[in-house]
Amino acid sequence: xxxxxxxxxxxxxxxxxxxxxxxxxxxxxxxxxxxxxxxxxxxxxxxxxxxxxxxxxxxxxxxxxxxxxxxxxxxxxxxxxxxxxxxxxxxxxxxxxxxxxxxxxxxxxxxxxxxxxxxxxxxxxxxxxxxxxxxxxxxxxxxxxxxxxxxxxxxxxxxxxxxxxxxxxxxxxxxxxxxxxxxxxxxxxxxxxxxxxxxxxxxxxxxxxxxxxxxxxxxxxxxxxxxxxxxxxxxxxxxxxxxxxxxxxxxxxxxxxxxxxxxxxxxxxxxxxxxxxxxxxxxxxxxxxxxxxxxxxxxxxxxxxxxxxxxxxxxxxxxxxxxxxxxxxxxxxxxxxxxxxxxxxxxxxxxxxxxxxxxxxxxxxxxxxxxxxxxxxxxxxxxxxxxxxxxxxxxxxxxxxxxxxxxxxxxxxxxxxxxxxxxxxxxxxxxxxxxxxxxxxxxxxxxxxxxxxxxxxxxxxxxx
Numbered sequence: 001x002x003x004x005x006x007x008x009x010x011x012x013x014x015x016x017x018x019x020x021x022x023x024x025x026x027x028x029x030x031x032x033x034x035x036x037x038x039x040x041x042x043x044x045x046x047x048x049x050x051x052x053x054x055x056x057x058x059x060x061x062x063x064x065x066x067x068x069x070x071x072x073x074x075x076x077x078x079x080x081x082x083x084x085x086x087x088x089x090x091x092x093x094x095x096x097x098x099x100x101x102x103x104x105x106x107x108x109x110x111x112x113x114x115x116x117x118x119x120x121x122x123x124x125x126x127x128x129x130x131x132x133x134x135x136x137x138x139x140x141x142x143x144x145x146x147x148x149x150x151x152x153x154x155x156x157x158x159x160x161x162x163x164x165x166x167x168x169x170x171x172x173x174x175x176x177x178x179x180x181x182x183x184x185x186x187x188x189x190x191x192x193x194x195x196x197x198x199x200x201x202x203x204x205x206x207x208x209x210x211x212x213x214x215x216x217x218x219x220x221x222x223x224x225x226x227x228x229x230x231x232x233x234x235x236x237x238x239x240x241x242x243x244x245x246x247x248x249x250x251x252x253x254x255x256x257x258x259x260x261x262x263x264x265x266x267x268x269x270x271x272x273x274x275x276x277x278x279x280x281x282x283x284x285x286x287x288x289x290x291x292x293x294x295x296x297x298x299x300x301x302x303x304x305x306x307x308x309x310x311x312x313x314x315x316x317x318x319x320x321x322x323x324x325x326x327x328x329x330x331x332x333x334x335x336x337x338x339x340x341x342x343x344x345x346x347x348x349x350x351x352x353x354x355x356x357x358x359x360x361x362x363x364x365x366x367x368x369x370x371x372x373x374x375x376x377x378x379x380x381x382x383x384x385x386x387x388x389x390x391x392x393x394x395x396x397x398x399x400x401x402x403x404x405x406x407x408x409x410x411x412x413x414x415x416x417x418x419x420x421x422x423x424x425x426x427x428x429x430x431x432x433x434x435x436x437x438x439x440x441x442x443x444x445x446x447x448x449x450x451x452x453x454x455x456x457x458x459x460x461x462x463x464x
Contacts, residue, residue: 003028007142007157009132010034010164013107014305014322016114016126018163020064021326023121025333030155031124032144034131034164039112049195050226050234052077052213052316053105055407060323063330066117073110074103075227081212087267091212092382095398096389100405102213102316104226132169135160137297138179142169159340160301163322166290168307180297188288189312189366191221192248193238196278198271200231207271208233213316215369216265220244222370223265235272238287238370248284287312289359295348299340302347304329309355314365315403317358321411325351354411361403361415381425383436384443391440396447416455424450 006022008015011033019031053074061067078101079093094101118124129147136142141156162170174182198207206227208214214225214233220240225233240247246260254276261269269275290310295303305322332347368378388396397406399418406414424447428434434443 004158005030007032007155007160009135009142009160009162009168009170010305010307011111011115011126011128012163012165012305013111013114013319014325015163016111016118017060017064017323017326018161018304018329019124019126020114020118020121021330023118023124024064025330027123029118029121029124030157031118031126032130032132032142032155033126033128034147035128037115037128038108039115042108049108050104050106050228051110051319052226053103053110054316054320054404056317056404057320057323059407060327063327064117066113069113069117070105070110073113073229074105075229076101076103076211077213077226078211079213081209081214083214083216083265083267085218085264085266089209090379091209092379093386095401095405096386096391097393097401097405100401102404104213104228106228107319132162132164135162135170135173135301137170137173137177137301140300159299162301162303162307163305165306166288166310168303170301171290171292171303171307174292174297174303180294182292182294184290184292186288186290188286189363190243191238191240191366192284192286193236193313194248194279194284195282196223196235196237196272196275198225198233198235198268199274204231206231206233216268217370218264219370221246221264223268224369225268235268238366241284251279254280289363291356291359293348293352294345295352296344299342299344302344309352309359311355311359311362312366313362314369315358315362317362317403317411321355321358324407325355357410357412357415358403361411361418377426377429380429380436381422384425384429384434384447387436387440388444388447392444396444416458417451420451420454420458421447423454 005028008019008029008031011031015031019029022029058067061070079091082090082092115126119126130144131147133143133145140160141154142160143152143154145152162168164170175184201207210227216223221238223235223237225235227233242249251257251260257276257279261275288310289312292308295308304325306318311318328351329347332343332350336342336346385398389398389401399422402409402414402418403411428446428450434446
């Protein structure tokens with residue numbers, strides 16, 4: 001069994017982790033990646049060079065035994081630093097429990113580490129500059145084009161796993177070949193994103209508070225910033241393509257871009273003398289959600305990571321969800337090793353409900369970050385939730401905590417419970433049933449009771 005040959009398409013974060021884990025398990029693993037080796041060349045090109053890394057992702061690092069190496073690449077972020085138009089800031093912690101925080105991590109550094117760890121295994125081989133053109137999923141072969149020689153060649157394997165992202169060649173082959181019933185949806189937001197930067201001071205220090213995810217929420221659009229180890233921040237502007245006074249389609253000159261930032265983000269502009277240069281150098285990219293089913297064809301081929309379930313970045317869970325895919329897949333392997341068809345179908349059965357849930361949660365959080373976080377009732381809700389987590393750490397976790405820090409429960413369970421709690425607190429705040437001045441134990445009892453009632457109503461209505 002262990003001599004089986006597994007072909008992985010794509011050596012990004014999910015693919016390189018999967019190669020490492022399957023290599024550890026003794027399989028012969030061959031990985032093909034269309035881009036050059038990111039350890040030897042910078043290929044970021046203005047696209048999400050740092051990411052939010054949290055407990056679900058760390059669960060995977062523990063599985064492959066590199067938790068400490070990854071920790072060295074992390075910058076803890078304890079909460080959201082909110083910036084209003086006047087330049088006032090307000091730190092909203094992610095959790096009332098001190099040990100719970102998320103991390104900013106460099107995509108390239110983490111991906112490079114995973115590749116290096118995978119290549120330590122003699123049974124893992126990784127090839128770069130080779131693009132997958134199509135997959136013959138009935139015969140378990142894939143056609144590649146070598147970017148350097150321009151030659152095309154075919155590889156076969158005992159099974160093929162595609163971790164080649166939102167534009168997956170395997171998913172395209174499933175869709176185009178029409179050999180079986182394949183459902184596929186791709187939904188774009190009206191907003192896109194552009195990457196910018198806050199450079200370090202001349203002495204290499206951070207220009208603003210290091211240990212937070214900074215947000216400038218403005219209702220229909222926003223800017224966020226995450227810290228990097230070199231003292232810089234990666235800044236992302238999320239903005240509509242064609243709606244509103246300012247949008248990506250009309251920000252066409254240095255003057256208009258500067259005017260927009262002066263008006264909406266004056267304190268950020270002060271930190272970004274390089275704004276105009278970044279704005280016109282870096283691409284504007286769309287934001288979309290991909291859902292599809294089935295993820296597999298017999299025991300031959302399987303979609304994993306973004307190729308199966310690409311999501312928008314607003315819960316900071318895209319990478320963590322893909323890493324958790326590998327953990328879940330590994331658990332199914334333990335139960336059914338030797339039968340790929342059973343492994344693939346059981347993995348999808350246990351995993352898809354959770355990846356659908358985090359896709360929906362990420363869109364919820366888009367609206368929360370750009371708009372709700374600035375609203376008074378939302379801030380009251382957060383104040384109550386922080387107090388509940390601080391005073392009753394065993395009895396209460398907010399929706400954000402359930403999703404981000406409770407890696408032992410699935411995304412779907414976290415979503416259902418978290419949404420019910422949100423509804424309970426917001427309704428009771430609006431109706432004056434609870435307030436931030438009330439006894440905290442009294443609030444806990446009311447929230448738990450109301451949440452239970454909402455969950456029961458949902459269950460009866462068939463929403464569970």
